[in-house]
Amino acid sequence: xNDTAPARGFPRAEYEARAERARAxxxxxxxxxxxxxxxxxxxxxxxxxxxxWASPTRPWFVIxxxxxxxxxxxxxxxxxxxxxxxxxxxRTWPAPVPEDDGVTLLADVLSSLPRRFGRIGAEMGPExxxxxxxxxxxxxxxxxxPQAFVDGTPVLRALRGVKSPAEIDxxxxxxxxxxxxxxALPEKLHVGMTEWEACRDMRVEVLRRGADNxxxxxxxxxxxxxxxIIMGPTQKIIDKGDILIIDTGTTFDGYFCDFDRxxxxxxxxxxxxxxxxxxxxxTQAGIDAARPGATTTDLWxxxxxxxxxxxxxxxxxxxxxxxxxxxxxxxxxxxxxxxTPLVPGMVMTIEPGMEFAPGRMMVHEENIAITEDGSELLxxxxxxxxxxxx
Amino acid sequence: xNDTAPARGFPRAEYEARAERARAxxxxxxxxxxxxxxxxxxxxxxxxxxxxWASPTRPWFVIxxxxxxxxxxxxxxxxxxxxxxxxxxxRTWPAPVPEDDGVTLLADVLSSLPRRFGRIGAEMGPExxxxxxxxxxxxxxxxxxPQAFVDGTPVLRALRGVKSPAEIDxxxxxxxxxxxxxxALPEKLHVGMTEWEACRDMRVEVLRRGADNxxxxxxxxxxxxxxxIIMGPTQKIIDKGDILIIDTGTTFDGYFCDFDRxxxxxxxxxxxxxxxxxxxxxTQAGIDAARPGATTTDLWxxxxxxxxxxxxxxxxxxxxxxxxxxxxxxxxxxxxxxxTPLVPGMVMTIEPGMEFAPGRMMVHEENIAITEDGSELLxxxxxxxxxxxx
Numbered sequence: 001x002n003d004t005a006p007a008r009g010f011p012r013a014e015y016e017a018r019a020e021r022a023r024a025x026x027x028x029x030x031x032x033x034x035x036x037x038x039x040x041x042x043x044x045x046x047x048x049x050x051x052x053w054a055s056p057t058r059p060w061f062v063i064x065x066x067x068x069x070x071x072x073x074x075x076x077x078x079x080x081x082x083x084x085x086x087x088x089x090x091r092t093w094p095a096p097v098p099e100d101d102g103v104t105l106l107a108d109v110l111s112s113l114p115r116r117f118g119r120i121g122a123e124m125g126p127e128x129x130x131x132x133x134x135x136x137x138x139x140x141x142x143x144x145x146p147q148a149f150v151d152g153t154p155v156l157r158a159l160r161g162v163k164s165p166a167e168i169d170x171x172x173x174x175x176x177x178x179x180x181x182x183x184a185l186p187e188k189l190h191v192g193m194t195e196w197e198a199c200r201d202m203r204v205e206v207l208r209r210g211a212d213n214x215x216x217x218x219x220x221x222x223x224x225x226x227x228x229i230i231m232g233p234t235q236k237i238i239d240k241g242d243i244l245i246i247d248t249g250t251t252f253d254g255y256f257c258d259f260d261r262x263x264x265x266x267x268x269x270x271x272x273x274x275x276x277x278x279x280x281x282x283t284q285a286g287i288d289a290a291r292p293g294a295t296t297t298d299l300w301x302x303x304x305x306x307x308x309x310x311x312x313x314x315x316x317x318x319x320x321x322x323x324x325x326x327x328x329x330x331x332x333x334x335x336x337x338x339x340t341p342l343v344p345g346m347v348m349t350i351e352p353g354m355e356f357a358p359g360r361m362m363v364h365e366e367n368i369a370i371t372e373d374g375s376e377l378l379x380x381x382x383x384x385x386x387x388x389x390x
Numbered sequence: 391x392n393d394t395a396p397a398r399g400f401p402r403a404e405y406e407a408r409a410e411r412a413r414a415x416x417x418x419x420x421x422x423x424x425x426x427x428x429x430x431x432x433x434x435x436x437x438x439x440x441x442x443w444a445s446p447t448r449p450w451f452v453i454x455x456x457x458x459x460x461x462x463x464x465x466x467x468x469x470x471x472x473x474x475x476x477x478x479x480x481r482t483w484p485a486p487v488p489e490d491d492g493v494t495l496l497a498d499v500l501s502s503l504p505r506r507f508g509r510i511g512a513e514m515g516p517e518x519x520x521x522x523x524x525x526x527x528x529x530x531x532x533x534x535x536p537q538a539f540v541d542g543t544p545v546l547r548a549l550r551g552v553k554s555p556a557e558i559d560x561x562x563x564x565x566x567x568x569x570x571x572x573x574a575l576p577e578k579l580h581v582g583m584t585e586w587e588a589c590r591d592m593r594v595e596v597l598r599r600g601a602d603n604x605x606x607x608x609x610x611x612x613x614x615x616x617x618x619i620i621m622g623p624t625q626k627i628i629d630k631g632d633i634l635i636i637d638t639g640t641t642f643d644g645y646f647c648d649f650d651r652x653x654x655x656x657x658x659x660x661x662x663x664x665x666x667x668x669x670x671x672x673t674q675a676g677i678d679a680a681r682p683g684a685t686t687t688d689l690w691x692x693x694x695x696x697x698x699x700x701x702x703x704x705x706x707x708x709x710x711x712x713x714x715x716x717x718x719x720x721x722x723x724x725x726x727x728x729x730t731p732l733v734p735g736m737v738m739t740i741e742p743g744m745e746f747a748p749g750r751m752m753v754h755e756e757n758i759a760i761t762e763d764g765s766e767l768l769x770x771x772x773x774x775x776x777x778x779x780x
């Protein structure tokens with residue numbers, strides 16, 4: 001592997017810097033506090049990292065005041081482990097108590113915050129989910145008046161959209177180990193196996209190389225090209241003439257890679273070969289266009305020009321890549337009208353795709369980080385020609 | 391393995407039966423429709439099964455009217471694959487379009503529903519998450535007046551709380567293959583490995599035996615007992631005298647098992663041995679108490695009696711088991727005051743735990759299905775004595 005595994009976790013200074021940036025952004029957006037409920041935002045601000053979020057039973061709340069220290073309002077089961085983070089103000093209740101699952105405790109905390117703008121930013125906008133009962137959120141909204149919840153998305157996007165070097169190290173490591181696993185995979189692939197078996201073998205391969213897990217391991221095959229990129233793997237047997245795409249979101253220490261590779265089972269026909277070369281070239285055009293000052297729309301245009309010239313019939317994905325980090329997909333999107341300026345520290349997927357014949361798609365994807373003067377490729381670049389498996 | 395892998399998916403009749411039950415419950419709860427946004431509820435009603443939910447970018451909506459057929463209001467990327475389910479009324483938009491991500495389309499559909507009660511049930515209550523921008527939900531709430539969103543949790547709980555035989559088959563299969571993996575695991579475990587390596591080996595073991603993935607694979611070790619059950623695995627090296635617990639939510643075809651096993655590294659001391667025997671006996675008491683007519687509170691009492699008699703110092707988990715199915719944890723909870731009557735078709739975890747000395751916990755868990763006259767053990771019962779690893 002080109003890199004060694006980065007240290008797990010972050011130094012305290014990283015969390016202090018996040019809180020400082022958050023406070024400055026809150027002032028600019030006239031917020032008295034950020035109120036977060038989701039796995040990624042609780043982890044972003046506190047460092048609390050647990051698989052326990054897989055259980056939807058208990059809500060967890062963190063408040064980042066514009067003035068003052070972080071406050072965690074959490075179930076008792078998490079009190080002791082939250083105390084191992086840098087957070088010192090921890091208030092717990094014996095969850096689950098559906099009659100009042102932290103509602104009174106949380107309303108008290110929010111009501112006692114230093115008040116200047118009367119606005120508290122919550123996860124209310126695009127790509128955000130309020131991970132708590134909506135009925136409780138509405139009840140708290142009434143209780144804390146005249147303070148009001150407003151959409152905190154602009155602040156959360158600005159914060160998480162620009163990654164620190166330590167964050168990029170983790171994404172790079174996920175990208176590198178997954179790239180190596182993809183390079184080793186053809187040895188395991190063979191005509192007559194199922195899509196499911198191919199994805200299982202890839203899962204085992206990334207685990208062996210140090211991945212924590214693969215929340216996303218999509219695989220779909222079709223004669224001369226697949227017909228979608230969101231539904232596999234199934235128990236379908238991969239036949240000679242099939243093209244298999246595996247697209248994976250594999251994690252290391254809470255950070256994702258998100259990219260794909262195509263495999264030809266038997267020698268691909270000319271149309272499939274040309275399609276792969278086209279999406280490879282479009283990916284290269286996207287990578288080459290990525291630099292500070294360019295926008296997400298520029299990336300989209302650079303890729304679209306290559307696809308159109310090659311006769312793309314279009315696609316139904318709605319964009320050609322997106323932000324990447326603590327989640328498989330993050331703001332922004334490479335699409336017309338997005339117009340987000342790229343700045344150093346952004347991590348993006350470059351993901352052109354097209355239907356090149358009716359019912360036959362080809363999609364390709366790499367991951368990059370925006371640098372001071374261009375971009376760094378985080379994945380190991382795919383070969384221009386698909387690997388052929390017998 | 392005691393069972394063979396059940397067929398994937400469900401026959402159309404299963405979805406028709408779900409919709410029929412939903413309509414009857416809607417009438418009883420005075421709802422004109424159910425409106426769902428989450429992976430599990432979209433899958434429950436439509437059969438649409440995709441890993442694509444890992445991306446938070448696009449909202450997906452399904453409406454189950456009290457009168458009339460299901461309506462899917464979804465991103466264009468999903469239109470073709472949704473058409474392969476039993477749903478025929480599919481309306482798409484070219485997501486992502488943050489300016490109007492399905493909001494207008496959805497509001498039109500909701501406004502044109504047959505109206506009798508003026509109430510639409512949404513995922514607003516305990517253990518539910520509205521998977522869409524909260525700001526959009528509030529905007530739609532205003533648009534559709536005089537129709538009102540109300541909490542649809544009672545209907546969704548009643549539906550999903552009682553599983554069909556085909557659903558239980560999938561949970562049983564996840565339980566069985568994971569039990570076998572746990573039985574094979576000691577061969578891979580050794581003093582000097584990390585918690586992370588032990589969990590990785592268990593992940594590989596369940597994948598080899600046909601699991602789809604393990605969204606939850608928690609492992610934590612400590613001298614004579616662990617001090618929490620939500621934070622591992624870490625890079626901590628497991629030492630002689632440590633007790634390791636691995637607790638896993640492993641899936642087959644979209645259904646979870648959720649149970650744990652304890653492993654002693656070197657001969658455990660008497661206190662740890664006694665603690666394991668106590669939680670084993672408490673589990674047995676819970677299993678023995680499970681039958682139609684008993685309540686979740688009865689299960690809790692049966693387990694608590696065994697723990698208290700053995701001198702438990704208590705625990706911070708807040709309950710001793712819960713429902714299980716499409717999610718790692720589901721309604722109801724085995725806790726005082728829950729008082730949910732058990733009925734045939736419920737699938738429950740039986741999960742007593744205690745701190746038996748300061749900083750030393752022991753937790754045990756099995757999975758059962760409630761039958762007409764008692765319960766069926768879905769897991770392969772753990773041995774009363776912990777396996778000892780050298």
